[in-house]
Amino acid sequence: MSLGIFGTIQLAATLIFAAPVAIFGLTRLVEGDTVIGGGAVAIAVGMVALPHYLTTPADIPMEVGERVVGAVVKDPDDDEST
Numbered sequence: 001m002s003l004g005i006f007g008t009i010q011l012a013a014t015l016i017f018a019a020p021v022a023i024f025g026l027t028r029l030v031e032g033d034t035v036i037g038g039g040a041v042a043i044a045v046g047m048v049a050l051p052h053y054l055t056t057p058a059d060i061p062m063e064v065g066e067r068v069v070g071a072v073v074k075d076p077d078d079d080e081s082t
Contacts, residue, residue: 010051011048014047014048014051015048017047018044018045018047018048019044021040021043021044021047022040022041022044022045024040025037025038025039025040025041025042025043025044026041028040029041
């Protein structure tokens with residue numbers, strides 16, 4: 001899965017917020033509080049994983065632009081010039 005520069009920056013920003021939640025959850029799990037610890041780890045995993053699998057309103061213009069450009073511009077392999 002290729003993220004590109006903006007995807008990489010977005011992932012880094014998400015990890016900045018998800019890492020403390022995951023660390024808190026792991027700490028609580030080690031201390032024996034499985035409900036809060038497991039919930040915090042699940043929230044941290046969701047913070048990182050969900051943006052890759054869900055389409056957000058900010059993604060729609062980018063997807064439309066990619067489809068328009070893909071319809072107009074052909075790859076060099078698609079050219080039938082011999």
